Amino acid sequence: EVQLVESGGGLVQPGGSLRLSCAASGFTFSSYVMSWVRQVPGKGLEWVSAISGSGARTDYADSVKGRFTISRDTSKKTLYLQMNSLRGEDTALYYCAKDRRRWGNSPEGADSWGQGTLVTVS
Amino acid sequence: DIQMTQSPSSLSASVGDRVTITCRASQSIGRYLNWYLQKPGKAPKLLIYDASNLQSGVPSRFSGSGSGTDFTLTISSLQAEDFATYYCQQSYGTLGTFGQGTKVETK
Numbered sequence: 001e002v003q004l005v006e007s008g009g010g011l012v013q014p015g016g017s018l019r020l021s022c023a024a025s026g027f028t029f030s031s032y033v034m035s036w037v038r039q040v041p042g043k044g045l046e047w048v049s050a051i052s053g054s055g056a057r058t059d060y061a062d063s064v065k066g067r068f069t070i071s072r073d074t075s076k077k078t079l080y081l082q083m084n085s086l087r088g089e090d091t092a093l094y095y096c097a098k099d100r101r102r103w104g105n106s107p108e109g110a111d112s113w114g115q116g117t118l119v120t121v122s
Numbered sequence: 123d124i125q126m127t128q129s130p131s132s133l134s135a136s137v138g139d140r141v142t143i144t145c146r147a148s149q150s151i152g153r154y155l156n157w158y159l160q161k162p163g164k165a166p167k168l169l170i171y172d173a174s175n176l177q178s179g180v181p182s183r184f185s186g187s188g189s190g191t192d193f194t195l196t197i198s199s200l201q202a203e204d205f206a207t208y209y210c211q212q213s214y215g216t217l218g219t220f221g222q223g224t225k226v227e228t229k
Contacts, residue, residue: 037166045158045166045209045220059216062123095165100177108213109156111177113165 002026002112004096009117016086020117022079022096027112029077030054033099035107036070036081038092039116048094049081050107057105064090086121093118124148124212128221134229141197143224145210150190154214157186157195160223161206169208170195200226 008020020036035050049070050059058070069082079096094117097110125148135141145155153173158166168177170186173193183198197204205228210221 044223045160045211047211047217047219050217061217100168100171106213106216107218108154109168109171109211109218110166111168113167115165 002098004098004112004114006094006096006114006117009094009119011120011122012086014087014121016121017082017084018086018119020081020083020094020096020119022114024077024079024096024098027098028102029072030074031102033101033104033107034072034079035097035099035110036079037095037097037110037113038090038119039095040092046092047107050099051079052105053103059106083119086119088121091119091121124151124215124219126210126212126219126221128208128210128224130224131222132225132227134227135200136229137200137202139200141200141204141226143195143208143210143226145188145193145195145221147191147193147212147214151212151214153189154212155186155188155193156211156213156218157184158209158211159204159206160209166209 003025005023036048051070067085071080096114098112100109100111155173157170160166174186207225211218
């Protein structure tokens with residue numbers, strides 16, 4: 001069974017930093033594109049960043065480009081999101097998501113999601 | 123950037139109703155269109171991928187159609203567990219953008 005467990009969220013002041021983690025199990029971690037998707041409570045979904053299975057390709061939404069860095073550690077089966085220069089508009093629930101297609105290079109649809117970790121910038 | 127527009131933003135329906143939600147892309151995205159369902163306090167769940175392919179385990183009352191810029195999600199006979207918010211998402215561009223969501227509420 002696929003499991004994704006996020007951690008690292010919390011309250012941070014504007015301009016501060018946080019690192020989110022997502023521990024993965026139940027699938028071949030290195031074979032799948034992984035993503036971070038965020039949701040302001042009560043609002044819609046925004047795809048924040050994605051990384052290929054090898055880690056060679058990364059993509060970012062314009063809203064976070066230059067401030068956030070996605071990475072993955074295959075040996076630990078863990079996905080990360082380093083968030084710097086945080087702003088109030090980054091306040092959201094951050095989901096880790098696994099892509100549905102093996103060996104893809106970019107997100108094609110997320111078939112498994114974590115429960116989310118809340119980031120509050122205030 | 124590719125913009126996704128869903129309609130309606132909300133709708134009221136009863137159990138057994140046929141429900142249709144539409145999604146329009148700002149440019150042609152082929153069939154790179156996914157549909158998700160999200161219930162309050164839960165993560166999204168993938169229903170349909172590549173416009174019309176049913177994700178494993180999803181009931182057959184859900185179906186998707188369309189290509190290019192116009193897409194449709196249909197629930198043939200709404201069940202109690204289907205009251206939720208539905209999102210379309212394009213996977214043509216580098217990062218998938220979502221529609222704003224359609225909330226299906228009980229009439």
